[in-house]
Amino acid sequence: MEVKNVLPKDAIPSVEGPTFAPASERPDAVSDDDRVIVVEPSAGSRTDDGSEHRAGDGNDGNARAYPVRYLHFHEIVNDVLDSGVPIAVTWCPLCGSAVVYDRRVGDGRVLEFGVSGKLADDDLVMYDRETESEWKQSLGVAITGPLAGTDLTVLPAATTTVSAFRRQFPEGLFMEPPGGASEAASDDDEPAAIDYDDAPYEAYFERDGFGLAAHRGTGGRDWNRDDLDPKAVVLGIERDGESLGVPLPVVERADGVVTASAGELDVVVFATDDGIHAFEDPGCDWRRVPGGFRAEGAQCDGILYDGATGAPVDAPAAHTGDGGSRNAAPLRRIPARRLFAFAWQDDHGPDAFLLDPER
Structure with a gap:
């Protein structure tokens, strides 16, 4: 380090x-x-x-x-x-x-x-x-x-x-905007008055390089892999001494949902229009449908869930039996870190990614 x-x-x-x-x-x-x-x-x-x-x-x-x-x-x-x-x-x-x-x-x-x-x-x-x-x-x-x-x-x-x-x-x-002065609002190391309309990292997010040198336009770091972009968004999960980094592009290629295990914990990860979200998997077979993600299998009743919140969706397509989704319990959100792939690799090594999920 x-x-x-x-x-x-x-x-x-x-x-x-x-x-x-x-x-x-x-x-x-x-x-x-x-x-x-x-x-x-x-x-x-x-x-x-x-x-x-x-x-x-x-x-x-x-x-x-x-x-x-x-x-x-x-x-x-x-x-x-x-x-x-x-x-x-x-x-x-x-x-x-x-x-x-x-x-x-x-x-x-x-x-x-x-x-x-x-x-x-x-x-x-x-x-x-x-x-x-x-x-x-x-x-x-x-x-x-x-x-x-x-x-x-x-x-x-x-x-x-x-x-x-x-x-x-x-x-x-x-x-609400806290106000005050910050070095991030300045062209040097001295804090300047904050204007929240400014976007001090916009150019950094758009360029290929990563790290401080890339942000300052003075260079960058090496990235010796071609299966994952260094700035790919990753959801990092740690449980029972195991680390699992789930890249957003991997979930998107799997039609928006993958399942995996982190230690003794079974997880389901959803990619939605607004981001990437991980929940405890109650042991369902998942598929993306209009309006959310359908949980299928003997214990899952075909309930439709919102992939961003884990809440059951109150929609006709979600109803199975008298209660339908309205009586279903929401999914448990898993504590996780959202970060770029290079940062997850810095902390956990090059093998701590889910790159080839079962689905």
């Missing part, structure tokens, strides 16, 4: 105590096609192994959307869900890495995270203000300091579009 100093600490300011507006009041600075990181109210309801996350469970508040357009200038949001769970919504633009973490470690100690100004293999290095330990964002592991070797718990989240969020969660909340 190569760690290098790039900026002064906190030159990119994290957000503490964000404020929110109703989804019906879309912020002027974001468009319908902009990406948001979505945290559902049930995200904080977990067992120690992170397995008990069910879409739509409980009424502990509203789904929250954190616009990536804002996160370009802040990279970390320290928030507390209505359920009381402290979370860190993290974003590394160079790695396309969106991960939501529980900020509690050990016996419940709550950490607050900031941007260290360092990169580890071109990935954001966070630091906690309580111990000054440094954390690799894509891994959620402390790499230096008193907490070195400590893992953060990944929480289930989705990366989707503004329009999809408003459709799926009409009672949801948008994070």
